[in-house]
Amino acid sequence: MPEVSIAAEPRSEFGKGAARRVRRGHKVPAVLYGHGTPPRHVSLPGHELMRALKSANVLLRLEGLEGGAALALPKAVQRDAVSGALEHVDLILVRRGEQVIIDVPIHVTGALIPDGFLDQQLVSLSIAAEATHIPQQIEISIQDLQIGQSIHAGEVKLPEGTTLETDPDAVVLHIAGAQSAAQFESELAEAEAETAPAPAPAEEPAEVAPAEGETAGTDES
Secondary structure, eight states, X not given: XXXXXXXXXXXXXXXXXXXXXXXXXXXXXXXXXXXXXXXXXXEEEHHHHHHHTTSTTOEEEEESOTTSOEEEXXXXXXXXXXXXXXXXXXXXXXXXXXXXXXXEEEEEESOOOTTEEEEEOOSEEEEEEETTOOOSOEEEEOTTOOTTOEEEGGGSOOOTTOEEOSOTTSEEEEEEEOOOHHHHHHHHHHHHHHHSOXXXXXXXXXXXXXXXXXXXXXXXX
C-alpha cells in the first residue's frame, strides 16, 4: 500500500465562500476526523492530492499539522460533476498497528470460457486490515470456471493479515451462458411489449341532436 507525504495547512475560515477561495489557490479543503479528537479543517495541495488519490486506499502522511505529522485515509471524496476536479475531502486518522475496516476493489483475472458471460455482482470486498498494510486490490481468477459456477465472498483468497467483513455467502461473480442473438432479440421484444403503453380506447361518436322540425331515427325521401 503506498504512503504519500503531503503538506497540510490549517484553515480558520469555513463556509462556501472560504472553500471557493481555497480552490482558487489550487488547493482542496479537507476535514480530518478520528480518535476522539475534534475535527480539524485543513487545505491540501490540489495537484499532489489528485495524484495520490489515483491509488486506491492511499495512506496520506499529513505534514505540517499542529502536534506533528499524522496518518490518514480518504473517507469521502467530492468532485465537480462536470470537470471531475476535487472539491472536498474527508480524512480519517489512523495509527500504525491499528485495525481498520475498508472496502478494497476486486480485480478479475483469467480468460472467460467460450460462450460464457461474466456476471460480476460485487466490485469490492469489505475487509479488516492493519492501517498501514491495506491491499490496493483483491485478485479473483475466473480461469477454468465453467458456465453455471459462482464464486462467493467466503471462497476468495484474501491477502495475508486481512479478514473478511463482507457476508461470506454473498455472490461475488457468476459465469452465465452467453445468449444467442435470436434469444436476445426475442427477450428484448417481449420486454418492450410488456412496457409499451396500452392503446387508448376508441372514442364513441357523439350523438347529434336533431334539428328543429326533424324526427330522430327517420329517413324521409
